[in-house]
Amino acid sequence: MLSTFFNWITDPNMQWILMGSLLLGLGSGVIGSFTFLRKQSLLGDALAHAALPGICIAFMLSGVKSIGLFMIGAIVSGVLATFGIHAITRYSRIKQDAALGIVLSVFFGVGVVMMTKIQHSGNGNQSGLDKYMFGQAASMMLSDVYLVGIVSLILVAVCTLLFKEFKLVSFDPGFARGMGIKVGLLEQLLLLMTVIAVVVGIQAVGVVLVAALLITPAVAARYWTDALGVMIVLAGLFGALSGVTGTLISGTLSNLPTGPVTVLAASSIFLVSVVFAPGRGMVSKLLRRMRQRNEVKRSYGNGLAAVEGDRAMISNRANSSERSAD
Template structure:
């Protein structure tokens, strides 16, 4: 395995792919932080699942595999899904969680039907489309990786430039609007960027699990800090680590899809964060509680001792 790992690093094609996964991880982590703080984590998952029919329809219409085309298809179906979720919550008594569930499963169902149809159509070009389910980073072409890297980089730059605006919109949209910020526009932009992050990650991580790359790094980063800036950077790092680890392991071990491995890498970091993070982590919490208990007991026993000595003195009088 070691030699194959080294072989991987030496292969310029693989260097590209690793670079792409790295940027993808950072981009998803950064966007995911805002998605998480705006309590829209599940939205990312719904958008990812909704992308599948978009990809399939794009392929059926054009008959070629092109990441740009697929991106267009999945962005359109993602937008339709968002619209559907809004419509359901607005015009019925169904709450957002249920609306998300309905849209997610319907779109995914349509996607699977379409994909099966494509696979049975005998189209010679169709091989590899099933990789979109769980992702196969190693199967990416250089142009795909290029696209993925550039788009991720763009996402990171936009987040950097509009950091102040995204922060206020995530924390207090009402106040932001009263202040004259274009809240609607910024929220749409954040949602659009979430769609883009999801879509760009699909080929590497797959529709089923790509949302984890948005959620898990952000949640893990939140454990370590109380500052949004630090959290966003940290989430980017965790995302990058997960992306690279997932790509490496799935590339070296035969036929492991990238998505699940990436998610497992991210989850292991999440576990470390949840247990060992200072202040918010489990260990810190248990330790703090134990220390408080000890202090209280000490002060109580001290008080008792003082009381006793007082009564003894009183007795001597």
């Protein structure tokens, strides 16, 4: 196993794929931070699932496997899904969580039906399309890797440029709008960027689990810091680390899809954060509570002793006065 591992990382092709996974994780982590803070974590999941029929239709129409075309298909069906969710919440009494659940499952259902249809169509080109379910980073072509890497870098660059705007829109959209900042436009842009992050991640991580690469690094990063900038950098790092780990493990142990391994890597980082992060982590909270309890006990204990001392004195005095009265 160790030798396959070495073969793997010395292969220039694989180095590129690793680089692609790294950049993908970075981009997803950065964009995911805003998705998470705007409380749209579930939306990322819905968008990822909604991408499947888009990918299938793009393949059915073109007959070739091209990430560029798939991306267009996924964006179109992602936008349709967003409109669907919007329409349901707007024109019925159904709340957003239920609307998300409905739209997510409908699109995914349609996608799976289409995918099965394609697999039975006898089109030789279709082999490998099923990899989009759970992802197979190793099956990426070099051109795909370039595309994934470049798109991820663009996402990170846009977030850096519009950091101030995205921050305000995520924290207080009402105030931002009053100030004349184009909130609607920025929200659409964030949504579009989320779709793009999901779509470029699909080949490596798969439709089903790509949302985890978006959200888990951001949630983990939130544990370590109270500053948005630091949180975003950390989320990017955690995402990149998960991406690389997932690709390495799934590439070395053959037949293991990348998505689940990447998600497990991200979840491990999350677990470590929950337990050990200073300030917000469980260990730190437990220690703090114990220390507080001790302090309270000590000061309360002292106070009690003082009160008892007073009482003793009073009773002494009372005794003495009684005695003098006698």
